[in-house]
Amino acid sequence: MTGAASQPGSLWQPAAAMAAPFLAALAMAGVLLTVAGHNPFDVYGLLAVESFGSVKRITATLAAATPLMLTGLAIAVAFRAGVFNVGVEGCVYVGGLAAAFVGFTCTALPAAVLLPSSLAASLVAGSLWMLIPGVLKARLGVDEVVTTLMFNFIAISLAAYLVNGPLLAPGSANSATPMVAEAARLPRLAPPSTLNAGFLIAIALLVLYGLWGRHAALGFETRLAGLNARFAAASGISVPVLVVKMMLLSGAIGGLAGAVHALGNVGRFVTGFSPGYGFTGIAVALLGRNSAVGIFLAALFFGALATAGATIQLFSDVPIEIVSVVQGMVMIFAVAQFGWPWLRRRIAS
């Protein structure tokens, strides 16, 4: 479970480590595109133009990257403590639902109260959702990968139940809650685009995370516990308490990602709420090697793929699914060590 532990080293090493899985995945997807009768260079050129070609496209990319920065951060925070939280997808669901619930029930409140309460609701819901897996891991050593994975399915089904029953918008046939009050919506930064204040929240949290990891005692302890739990315990750190704390923090950030999606993009909670933000977040955290800058760049890449993938489907006959293929392969290549042990041994000798 230590595949994502970052190693301090020279500058080119993390850069190469980040670029290599991308290039490998793009090469594999290129073969697939060629077989399907497309020119991969044309497709990638179009993807680049559609994601970074104009101010409008850049804002769209940033908007798509926002939830991924948060889910990537949520996973990185847990990774750092040596906990593999696969359950962020579930947190996105419960957090999004909680934020939307506050947003469409307490409509009498002014924006200055309603928006913060909605966001707070998502933080509480997300962290409570991770309480059971966190405590089970810390107290009984129950494998958190299995419990958090199971919790995803539970969250998705429970949310579907609530949206189809008690919380279904009156007069609505499709499974969705009522729209949240205008006062609960995250303000848009560049009006026609969906880029919203959630982006600023994500950037602020990434900066805080970078500072926290380097300068705060808890950040150091977490890193220590992640690298070597027995050594951390011997130095007087209570690893179980730390594990629970980091799981709650991870859940809270995952919940916030749901709130940003609900209050910034969708305006309510619907079934099939998240397009796998929690799972893409794993790829983001892995590729970003748990660093704040790395998470930002990796989220930007996946955001670009998602937004450009949707538009190239309109202009060409390349299916958008190529994006999922690239994403899955990036995950695989990010943890595969092609000749690296051999290379490391050579550098060492």
Added chain:
Amino acid sequence: MIDHVIHAAVLMTTPVLLAALGGLVNRIAGLVNIGLDSMMLAGALVGLIVAAYTGNWMAALAAAAVAGGVLGFLMSLAITRLNANEIIVGLGFTIAVAGLVRFFLKSAYGSSGTLSLPDVAQLPRITIPVVADIPVVGAVLSGHDPLTWAAWLMVPLTVWFLARTRTGLRLRAAGGAPQAARALGLDPLALRDASTVYAGLMAGLGGAYLSIGVVGIFNEGITAGRGFIALAAFYFGNNGPWPTALCALLFGLFDALQIRLQGHGVPTEIVQTLPYVMVVVVLTAMAHAVRRRRAKGG
């Protein structure tokens, strides 16, 4: 009505049982297979296409098994030879294969998510003459296809294989004590690869069962997370083939009841969470028991 539920429960158990038995052997050899669902999906698609073009269900099953096995082999190589984390590779396969399947459907058939082909050879049903007319017993034993019978036959075979055969013992050594296995001249990585290929074969068959055994069409959501239910089943069964099969049967029963209860005021979404809740409860109980035993012993 009870006969219908029993029949549907047996039907819905088969795909989970097949994948779970494969994942169980995989786990015993030392690899937790998170990618079972992707192998089921590939098996479901390949099975349907071959069933339509050859008109032969046996060829379709073989092709589906090969598709799952190839994916299992690739996944295993990434884990055993490139030291990749099994959980991340498994999730990566889940995402990549889902994308590949939809990419293929759009590119080759111009359809989004669903594939319906003419002349699909479906699995035959075996009706046992006298037994079929007995209530309950008839629903349990009669009217099922060969793959269901094969899946249940695999349960005692897996017990026997793991406990009594040379390869079974070697697989257990590769998972339980890889260093010792290597010292004895075995190749734990190769054994692990073989077990993952086997898990892929079984999951591929489970997937084909969904497409040509149950409905006769393919849909991108056809597995409905059954690969993860299979994972839940062998975790629940704690590596025992019989408890795992029992758990698969329980999940099949939930599946059947849920279809029955639709529109009767019982929220089906709540029923859907039960398998997953059960796994968390059982893992907790097991960890608690281990802790208590240790506290007594020490």
